[in-house]
Amino acid sequence: MAELFGSADLIDRLQGMMDDLETRAEQAQAQAEQALNGLKGAPLAALQMRQLPVPGGSAQPRAVLP
Known part of the structure; x- marks a missing residue:
């Protein structure tokens, strides 16, 4: 077949x-x-901003690594 x-x-x-x-x-x-x-840490950050107790006793958000 011929090429066009x-x-x-x-x-x-x-x-x-x-x-x-x-x-x-x-x-x-x-x-x-x-x-x-970035969104994975949002609930914890919201609790900390409102100075509410953090479940599990963690006071610092943890970095999410791939």
Whole structure:
């Protein structure tokens, strides 16, 4: 089957677009994970701000590591 004129250029452009979309998706996923990790400490921080007793006796929020 004969190749259409300009199809190689079109394939290259589409591949570049796919690569860009994959990069953006990876960045968005990393940002979502960071936001989720930040939210994990929110309930404890809210209790501490209101100077309420913290369950488990922990006075300091713990860092959430991946």
